[in-house]
Amino acid sequence: MNFTRFTLAGALALGLAQGALAQTEVVFNFPVAVGGPITAIIDEYAATFNAANPDIKVVPVYTGSYQDTIARTLTQIRGGDSPAMAVLLSVDTFTLYDEDVLVALDDLATTEADKAFLTDFFPAFLANGQVGGKVWSLPFQRSTPVLYWNKAAFAEAGLDPEVPPTTWAEMVEMGKALVQRDASGNVTRWGVRIPTSGFPYWLFQGLTTANDSFLMNADGNEVYFDSPGVVEAAEFLVALSAEHGVMAPGIIEWGATPQAFFEGESAMIWTTTGNLTNIRSNAPFDFGVAMLPANKRPGAPTGGGNLFIFNTVPDDVQKAAFEFAKWLTSPEMAADWSIRTGYVAVSPAAWETEAMKAYAAEFPPATVARDQLEYATAELSTHENQRVTRVLNDALQAAILGQKTPAQALAEAQAEATRILAAYR
Amino acid sequence: MRRIPLIPYLLILPGLVFLAAFTHFPALLAFWQSLHSTPRGRRPATWTGADNYAAMLADPVLMKVLWNSAIYAAATIPASIVLAFVMALWVNGRMPGRAFVRLAYFTPTILPMVAAANIWLFFYTPGFGLLDQVLSGLFGLPSTNWLGSDRSALWAVIVVAVWKEAGFFMIFYLAGFQAVPPALAEAARIEGCGRWTYVRRVLIPLVAPTTLFIAVNALINAFRVVDHIFIMTLGGPNNATNLLLFHIWETGFKYWDTAQASTLTILLLVILAAVAAVQFRLLERRTYYR
Structure with a gap:
């Protein structure tokens, strides 16, 4: 009798605690394709974002190579345990679109600012994420x-x-x-x-x-x-x-x-x-x-990986994932990511940040990739x-x-x- | 009324459960999927009968893959068995540094295949790789692109497989040799037969069960172990090293064509079953179990 009452109280307390926090959990699968402490950087980004957004909890999961990551992500989705978002090859956009697991980012971008944000990237990087006039993935770790x-x-x-x-x-x-x-x-x-x-x-x-x-x-x-x-x-x-x-x-x-x-x-x-x-x-x-x-x-x-958000998670999770994706590809973060990994910063605005300007001045070869983007095309997809x-x-x-x-x-x-x-x- | 003996069934139950769950059920599921189309997005799987099989047989890449797999098996199985036998004979005798040689032969087995493949990738690299440095440094031979030429790539990956496997099989032969009574060797010596005759007439027949065991394992490995293909060639150049299991993986997890991958899996099962049946029939007659 006592036991029952105890567990009941416990369950109630737990439920209340969760209600009070009301956090949306965003599971984020990411691969590592270059050298360096990539997992530590991603973990740090997630922690920074979570601290600034108490109602969202991003959970980054390191999932091996690009190939391992798409295999794991699609298997999770088929098994009903879908992650909210993932970094996958930008050329896999068609594959994921045909699997009908993606959410169009235009549909998540409700405000004018959000809609403008979707066009802020270098066109050569954006190209691989577009199908049928909509944006299905955001440029993130890109190269040429x-x-x-x-x-x-x-x-x-x-x-x-x-x-x-x-x-x-x-x-x-x-x-x-x-x-x-x-x-x-x-x-x-x-x-x-x-x-x-x-x-x-x-x-x-x-x-x-x-x-x-x-x-x-x-x-x-x-x-x-x-x-x-x-x-x-x-x-x-x-x-x-x-x-x-x-x-x-x-x-x-x-x-x-x-x-x-x-x-x-x-x-x-x-x-x-x-x-x-x-x-x-x-x-x-x-x-x-x-x-x-x-x-x-x-x-x-162009080459490299984009950020994808899946339609297999509830709407509020999709929205939370979009917030994180926007933050991750914002000029300051894109510049930081580029400097620490060697990937090409994905938007012209990122190259205008103070950090990026200082880096480009110190190591001019980094700007060659940016200058080439003017002539670059989408990767075969x-x-x-x-x-x-x-x-x-x-x-x-x-x-x-x-x-x-x-x-x-x-x-x-x-x-x-x-x-x-x-x-x- | 006759009682059904419960105990024997209970005893085999754990093994049966695992075998059914991880071998029989997946095989049946693969067969079922091979008769349907691949479900994609909003299009669910539909019954297609033998269509997948027809598509499989019409694929020119598959013919190349089957041919490669046949050469790969026909080369790795005898080569690794013979090498294992010779190495075991060598380290079974009394010699200085025997433990060290045994260890050296066994080391490739301890390495994961992925690590071994990376080492060999460096050996084979044209220009500054180990093989080229030795060949051109000592003999002045021109640089050879072992993995980058369709004529040598398959043989290059076969060498890696044999190198990796022979040490493992050596251990079984070594154990087999220990079980041969020393009295037979003494008797042979007294009778005046040479070392070669002793090996041929006494040793080889007595370790025949070991040979059968090794042959079955080598056969399984010839179809099962493709890890080095991922590291060294990805099936290239132009499918020169594409093996059946790698082809199945690529169809299933790169093309996401699960139905076609299931069809190929059924083909692999049929081939393995046929070869295993022949192998057991042929060898069982010539094997003396004690």
Whole structure:
């Protein structure tokens, strides 16, 4: 009898306590894709936000890589234990849209200020989050590929160490000067390194964009893999090793690329701005950072992760998640995040903050990515995104390996991708 | 009236529950899903009959994957068994530093596959990787892109698998050798038969149960262990190292096509069941259990 009364009182007390706090809990799944104490930074952000907003409690959950995070998030949603929000690849917007788990951020932005906020980002970053005229995800940890060059190697090869290549032709020409061979004729230093393992499509977009051609439409249901400009870009990529001899033959490993730069195996490398902090602290020589070289125009893709909010949680939780997302991408926070991680600050306003100005003055290479954004395009993203991307990756690798000509490989990829996308037209 | 013996059923119950929950039920569920379309968003799964199977067989990537898997199994299974046997023979004898050699052979087994793959990724790196440094430093050979060429990539990942597994299988052979009565070795020596004859006529037949056990495990691993593919090649270049389980993972968790992934899972189950049946029939006849 006493026992019953005791538990009843306890339950009542607990209920009252919860009622008094009335906190909305926002579960936030996030991946870690670059080096550094990312989890500690996110935890700190959540604590700061929670302290300033006593009615909201953000619970950040570290969920592994991007791939682990989308697998976990979709599995949680299917199992009825949905997180409120997550950081996922911006190119997964179509996939999540097709799964019908996203809430359109335009629908959450009720005030004029909120609506204006949604357009404050760099357009090249916003593009991947838009489907059917609505914004489905906010740019957060974004990047873009740039060219890093070894100034010591440039000087050794008789080139001006302060002048990087600005066009394809210059890159080939300088590359030829930079190639070094040993007594038996084996190459000991390559001119340029564009990694092609795993996901070659991304850096390949640095070539297609510069060649003023595009891989897909904004609706994500059509691709242009066999258009003349794209084929030309692929032919140039193949020719770098096959014809000009400035790049190593075969498929080049993405992960070993910074190491290859440090070891002097390649004098110029193409890789993400996400490697900036790594290269800055480990390169044993002076290096420079430049925009990707232009052909018909300058150009590069964007990359990285966006903030997504799910329609599988109650309305008040969605609203609370939106508050946190807004705070996280506000100019001051975006600047802080960029300085501490190496990601590109996502809005022009962030670059106008005092902190960002000071950082840019102290470390000018950080601004190269921002300047490139003017010419950047959305990363390849379609319905059935991973499948379509895989088709292009396979085609590019087949062309690099010489199994097929670039034109043939891309024509086949176009046919296969068109077949996959038929259901979405 | 005959009473149903309850005790035996109770005794196998725990094992049965786990087997049913984690093996039989998922297999049946996969079969059920393979007969439906993948549910997406507002479109629920619908009955599609054998459509998924037809789509699977029409996929040119699958043919490449099956071929790769066949080569991978045909190379890793015998190579790791033979290597394990030779290593066990070697460290079974009296020799200085025996414990150290045993440890050295066993070390790859203790490493997680992901760590091993990262080490080998560095070995294989063209230019400044260990293999290239040795080959071009000592012999002046040109740099080789082991993982980046469609001709060598599959063999490069096969070498990693054999290196990783042979040490583990060696332990079983070592245990098998300890169980062989020393009197047989003495008798063989008195009869004047050579070391090779002893190995062939006495040792190999006596450790046949161990060989069967190892062969079954090697077969399972040939289809089960794909961790190094994630680290080293992601199935590339152009599907040159794409193995069946990796293909299933990619279909299920990258393309989110659960129905097609289930269909591929059924194919894997059928292949494994068929190979296991053949293996048991062939080897059981030649194996002497005590």
